[in-house]
Amino acid sequence: MIIYQYKLKCSKVQQALLDEAIRTCQFLRNTALRYWMDHRNEKFNKYTLQELASENNFKSEHEFALKLNSQARQQAVLRTTNAILRFFKKQGKFPKFKKDVRSFTLTQTGWKLDNECNHLTLTDKLKIGKMKLVGKRNLHFYTKEQIKQIIIVKRADGYYALFCIDIERKEDIGYTGKNIGIDLGLENFLTDSDGKHIENPRFFKKSEVALKRLQKDVSRKKKGSSNRKKAKIKLQRKHLKVQRQREDFVVKTARQLYLSNDTVFLEDLSVTKMIQKNKFKSIRKSISTICWGKFKDWLKRYSEIFNKNLILVNPKNTSQLCSCCGLMVAKDLSVRVHSCSSCGFEAHRDHNAALNILKIGQGMPKFKPKERKSSNMELVSLC
Numbered sequence: 001m002i003i004y005q006y007k008l009k010c011s012k013v014q015q016a017l018l019d020e021a022i023r024t025c026q027f028l029r030n031t032a033l034r035y036w037m038d039h040r041n042e043k044f045n046k047y048t049l050q051e052l053a054s055e056n057n058f059k060s061e062h063e064f065a066l067k068l069n070s071q072a073r074q075q076a077v078l079r080t081t082n083a084i085l086r087f088f089k090k091q092g093k094f095p096k097f098k099k100d101v102r103s104f105t106l107t108q109t110g111w112k113l114d115n116e117c118n119h120l121t122l123t124d125k126l127k128i129g130k131m132k133l134v135g136k137r138n139l140h141f142y143t144k145e146q147i148k149q150i151i152i153v154k155r156a157d158g159y160y161a162l163f164c165i166d167i168e169r170k171e172d173i174g175y176t177g178k179n180i181g182i183d184l185g186l187e188n189f190l191t192d193s194d195g196k197h198i199e200n201p202r203f204f205k206k207s208e209v210a211l212k213r214l215q216k217d218v219s220r221k222k223k224g225s226s227n228r229k230k231a232k233i234k235l236q237r238k239h240l241k242v243q244r245q246r247e248d249f250v251v252k253t254a255r256q257l258y259l260s261n262d263t264v265f266l267e268d269l270s271v272t273k274m275i276q277k278n279k280f281k282s283i284r285k286s287i288s289t290i291c292w293g294k295f296k297d298w299l300k301r302y303s304e305i306f307n308k309n310l311i312l313v314n315p316k317n318t319s320q321l322c323s324c325c326g327l328m329v330a331k332d333l334s335v336r337v338h339s340c341s342s343c344g345f346e347a348h349r350d351h352n353a354a355l356n357i358l359k360i361g362q363g364m365p366k367f368k369p370k371e372r373k374s375s376n377m378e379l380v381s382l383c
């Protein structure tokens with residue numbers, strides 16, 4: 001599945017209608033949740049709530065809900081169903097009522113693209129109509145059947161359409177015969193087993209002052225006033241910018257690692273647990289703003305695209321063991337250099353940890369080295 005994102009160019013009227021669609025979606029999600037809460041003793045499965053989205057249910061009252069496309073209604077209810085099922089499987093918390101829904105989802109009906117694929121028309125009873133798509137990707141190559149979902153999202157800087165296209169993305173970049181161990185840290189974003197490090201960009205810290213100021217602006221303004229609304233939008237835009245910077249950094253770093261390596265060994269950190277367990281507020285904050293989780297997700301994604309490996313290694317003792325002789329050299333966080341009294345090996349503590357991660361990973365049964373092979377493109381150019 002790949003996702004293409006376009007900004008929607010729409011008029012004030014269309015914006016209001018899109019907002020209405022999103023509000024309806026929120027209403028449906030909450031109505032479904034209310035229904036389940038009132039009927040908790042009854043049997044529940046994934047079809048229980050679907051009837052709620054049907055036409056008959058809204059005929060007498062809440063007729064506004066019928067303006068939204070029927071599949072969009074189904075999708076809204078499905079979100080609540082999934083949250084409830086996750087709760088039953090102990091994968092999620094007790095579902096809550098939503099007050100900040102920002103999107104609605106269309107599947108196969110309720111929309112069409114023009115011949116040039118430059119405009120999206122929403123064809124439900126809300127009469128949102130034709131909107132220009134602003135983006136670099138070309139939708140020409142895909143049939144309507146391949147576009148499984150369109151998610152319309154409201155962000156601080158406008159409305160977006162996300163096209164979820166059902167094709168597998170594969171790129172052949174060849175194998176290099178190299179493997180690498182990665183240690184993630186707060187001092188440096190990552191240190192690899194070759195001793196190279198990538199600095200932590202600290203986008204959040206840089207923007208923190210500005211964010212604080214904007215936050216203050218919002219709280220100073222009178223509740224419900226239009227000035228508060230404006231200040232809020234400014235704050236949201238800044239958050240959005242920081243979020244995009246982080247995402248961009250993580251994507252590029254993950255891609256770069258796979259361009260020069262076949263297998264990436266990464267410590268299997270549970271970011272949520274680390275945040276919960278840590279005593280120091282400043283460290284908790286640093287961990288939560290550093291986006292290791294996203295980095296791991298992108299490494300996984302690229303390993304699939306390039307047909308390479310991502311192997312997660314238990315991080316236990318990786319910073320304490322000597323990567324050269326295996327001796328346990330106990331040290332607390334303030335000691336930045338690993339120095340072994342037995343074999344004399346000396347390195348930065350993160351480099352030593354990365355070497356340990358590489359060593360442990362290569363000894364794992366699931367590690368199967370890739371054979372060195374140039375990509376097809378390189379072969380063509382050699383001929």
Ligand SMILES: [Zn+2]
Pocket residue numbers: 322323324325326327340341342343344345
């Ligand atoms: Zn040693």
